[in-house]
Amino acid sequence: MATTDLSAVQFDDRGLVPAIVQDATSGEVLMLAWMNEESLGLTLERKLTWFWSRSRKELWNKGATSGNLQHVADVLYDCDGDALVVKVHADGPACHTGERTCFYRSLGGEV
């Protein structure tokens, strides 16, 4: 597999970039997590989502424990290079609560 040039991606002062995970089919936003350069490299290489856990301070492969893997269809970066959209086909819910998406509650109270 060819090495992807990551120079377009701007990691912040913690070495992290926010990654928006989106269902490649429905367009639903599933979660937001953080990637460092290593986890982004693993994501591109293995076509599964890898993140950096800010609380546990370790790499994590989403779904490795739960079985709810996210298969990567595409990784987009924004005009400033400081945010990513990762389009995925998910084997199960994104949220640890069992909800399909972590964004299941509204602030507006209008849903």
Next chain:
Amino acid sequence: MATTDLSAVQFDDRGLVPAIVQDATSGEVLMLAWMNEESLGLTLERKLTWFWSRSRKELWNKGATSGNLQHVADVLYDCDGDALVVKVHADGPACHTGERTCFYRSLGGEV
């Protein structure tokens, strides 16, 4: 207009939360920007997107200059309360480059 309870939202140590702006109709992710408590309050109250500019260190109303306002249909928060999805109907492109979305380039080279 009722005051919305923002206590579910976890602002980071800079007082900010990432806001994913999504087209309410197409589901396309348009941009990621940052909100502080004041800009989130303005967004909910005025039903237009307000952000905190980390570089300029000031509030900004998206589209106030360009005319490309984003009309807010809903604001969702995630399971941890530390990320938002703002669903909008946009009057024009989200990106300063003129692209409809800021996420118009792929890292995978497979688009």
